[in-house]
Structures are given as C-alpha cells and as structure tokens.
Amino acid sequence: xxxxxxxVPEFGEVRDEEQLDWAKLAAYLRGKIPxxxxxxTVQQFRGGSSNLTYLLRFADREWVMRRPPFGPxxxxxxxxxxxYKVLSRLWEVFKPAPRAILYSDDASIVGAPFFxxxxxxxxxxKNREPLPVxxxxxxxxxxxxxxxxxxxxxxxxxxxYAAIGLASLGKPDGFLKRQITGxxxxxxxAKTREVPLMEKLGAWFLDNMPVSPPPVLVHNDxxxxxxxxxxxxxxxxxxxxxxxMSTIGDPLVDLxxxxxxxxxxxxxPELLATSQGAAPTLRPGFMSRDELVHRYSSxxxxxxxxxxxxxAWADWKTATVVEQIYVRYVRGQTTDPRFALMGPMAPALAxxxxxxxxxxxxxx
Numbered sequence: 001x002x003x004x005x006x007x008v009p010e011f012g013e014v015r016d017e018e019q020l021d022w023a024k025l026a027a028y029l030r031g032k033i034p035x036x037x038x039x040x041t042v043q044q045f046r047g048g049s050s051n052l053t054y055l056l057r058f059a060d061r062e063w064v065m066r067r068p069p070f071g072p073x074x075x076x077x078x079x080x081x082x083x084y085k086v087l088s089r090l091w092e093v094f095k096p097a098p099r100a101i102l103y104s105d106d107a108s109i110v111g112a113p114f115f116x117x118x119x120x121x122x123x124x125x126k127n128r129e130p131l132p133v134x135x136x137x138x139x140x141x142x143x144x145x146x147x148x149x150x151x152x153x154x155x156x157x158x159x160x161y162a163a164i165g166l167a168s169l170g171k172p173d174g175f176l177k178r179q180i181t182g183x184x185x186x187x188x189x190a191k192t193r194e195v196p197l198m199e200k201l202g203a204w205f206l207d208n209m210p211v212s213p214p215p216v217l218v219h220n221d222x223x224x225x226x227x228x229x230x231x232x233x234x235x236x237x238x239x240x241x242x243x244x245m246s247t248i249g250d251p252l253v254d255l256x257x258x259x260x261x262x263x264x265x266x267x268x269p270e271l272l273a274t275s276q277g278a279a280p281t282l283r284p285g286f287m288s289r290d291e292l293v294h295r296y297s298s299x300x301x302x303x304x305x306x307x308x309x310x311x312a313w314a315d316w317k318t319a320t321v322v323e324q325i326y327v328r329y330v331r332g333q334t335t336d337p338r339f340a341l342m343g344p345m346a347p348a349l350a351x352x353x354x355x356x357x358x359x360x361x362x363x364x
Contacts, residue, residue, distance in 0.1 A: 035061025071333035139285025144235030170247030172215035223261035256310025315353035
C-alpha cells in the first residue's frame with residue numbers, strides 16, 4: 001500500500017529563509033503595476049521546486065512575482081529575463097500563457113532579477129501529491145485532461161514565434177547537441193555521488209543524435225504539473241507556467257520531456273517510486289504514453305518514429321534536474337523537506353533512461 005501523501009496548500013506564509021525586502025519591493029512597484037498604491041501583503045506558492053514564486057496582494061488586486069532560488073545557480077538556468085520576454089509576447093497568440101507585465105534586473109530590490117505577471121486561477125495537479133478532489137474520479141475527466149494536455153503542446157508548437165518577435169530567443173542549429181553537452185556539464189557540477197550510467201548515457205546520446213525536424217518555440221519543461229486546468233471544464237488548459245528554459249529548437253525535445261514525466265503501469269518500480277505514491281496518470285482514463293504520442297503526431301503531422309531517443313534523453317536530463325534541486329538541500333541552501341526525499345531519484349531516472357535507450361542499442 002502506498003504511503004499517505006501530505007497535501008500541500010497552493011500558497012502559505014513565506015518561508016523564513018525565502019523572505020525578501022517587501023517594503024523595498026512595494027516602493028519599487030508603486031506606479032508601475034495596477035493596484036500597487038495599496039498596502040502589500042505577500043504569500044508564497046508551495047507547488048514548485050525551482051524558482052521562488054510569490055503571490056502579491058494589493059487590496060483586491062493580485063499579481064505573481066518570480067525570482068531565482070537562493071544560492072549558486074547553474075549557468076543558463078532560472079533566467080527571469082527569458083521567461084519575461086516570452087510571457088510578455090506569447091499571451092497574445094497562445095491563450096494559456098499568462099501575461100508578464102514588468103521585469104527588473106536590479107538585484108538591489110529583491111536580491112536577484114525578477115518579473116511580475118498576471119495571476120491565473122484554476123486547478124493545478126501538483127507533483128508528488130494526490131489529485132485535487134475537485135477533479136473527481138471519472139475516467140472521462142482524466143481522458144479529457146490528457147487530451148487537453150497534449151493538444152496544448154501541439155498548439156504551442158504551431159505558434160509563429162517570429163511573428164511575435166521571439167526569433168532571437170534561441171539558435172536552432174545545433175540545439176540538440178547543445179542540450180546534451182549542456183546537461184552533461186550540469187550533472188558534473190550538481191552530482192552528490194557517482195552514477196556511472198549518467199556519463200555513459202551522455203556519450204551515447206551524442207553518438208546517436210537523430211536529425212531534428214524544423215524548429216518551433218519549445219517550452220522545455222512541459223509536463224502535467226506545469227499546467228493549470230479550468231475549474232469548470234477540466235479538459236481546458238487555462239495556464240502554462242515555468243517558461244524560463246523556453247527557446248527555439250527541436251519540438252520532439254518537448255514531447256520527450258512530456259512523456260518522460262508521464263507514468264505508465266509498465267514503468268520500472270524504481271521509476272514509479274520517484275512519484276512517492278502519487279502518480280495520477282496511472283488512474284483509469286489517463287492516456288498512455290503511446291496514446292499521447294499518437295495524438296500529438298496526428299494533430300501536428302510530425303514524424304514521431306524517433307521518440308524513444310527523446311524519451312530516454314528526457315529521463316536522463318530529469319535526473320540532473322532533480323540532482324540540482326537535491327544538492328541545494330545537501331548544501332543547506334533550503335530547508336524545504338520535500339527536497340530531502342530526492343536523493344534516490346537521479347539513479348532511478350538514469351536506470352529508466354537506460355532501459356528506454358536499450359531499445360535503440362544502448363548497452364549500459
């Protein structure tokens with residue numbers, strides 16, 4: 001029997017070690033965003049494990065502010081300027097993107113660059129937590145959520161990024177190779193122990209790269225817990241969050257990440273254990289990975305025959321992502337108790353990546 005999982009509220013009091021100079025922030029925002037002339041109250045969103053996200057209330061007006069976490073940061077990560085640039089333009093053509101309205105790189109205000117965006121309301125399926133009770137248990141609802149999820153990714157990849165001024169966001173030539181080498185370097189900097197599979201897989205990915213399809217605007221972290229569902233129509237995606245790694249590149253990287261985070265009953269026990277007893281996509285009604293890939297291909301017309309490479313790469317990359325979070329706990333940069341549980345995850349994800357890559361000839 002799976003252990004009971006504590007339900008974390010959407011937001012609460014700001015953690016002591018993540019307090020900021022709220023008076024300085026309020027003074028800076030006054031006259032720059034609607035409502036900021038009223039007194040400021042602040043709470044902290046609890047769902048994420050990367051950037052710090054705060055709910056700013058000025059009387060009846062609410063805004064969301066994001067800034068990087070404390071401590072040393074990986075090169076290229078937690079890019080508030082990039083996230084602001086995307087969200088200040090994408091909302092015009094892609095409805096689930098919240099509108100960003102203000103950015104500052106003045107670290108004297110809250111200790112780091114930050115941006116402010118509109119608040120979206122709806123239902124969020126939080127990582128490693130039970131499904132929100134508002135979603136019920138009807139398999140038809142879970143099917144609709146699956147369809148809305150993958151259709152939203154397909155719609156994102158249909159955006160004319162040049163038309164909204166985002167062509168300079170990335171360099172699509174060599175994108176996949178840079179992703180592999182970049183994450184190899186991040187693993188070396190973040191690892192808290194040796195996991196030989198990580199190095200072997202990185203070398204194998206470099207030697208077996210497929211030819212990428214034409215580039216699109218990629219989210220680069222598109223998974224079930226980074227979207228918000230409609231409160232009434234649960235199959236409608238009303239928000240997509242965490243855009244700091246978005247760029248122009250291979251669309252199958254996004255698809256691989258999406259299915260890498262998705263869980264199937266056929267997954268290795270070690271991989272299922274990383275969900276800590278809360279893997280919603282195992283519930284009847286949620287589409288399988290194969291169904292997601294087929295629907296994406298049907299909707300976009302893209303050839304997805306090479307998806308095992310991208311799926312294996314996504315598991316391998318995620319091993320580094322969780323290690324980057326876990327090492328912050330190991331170094332004492334955060335006391336968030338969720339991070340203490342991430343120790344076994346990188347080896348489990350590396351093993352899962354190796355199993356998928358073995359279909360393509362990888363020998364660990």
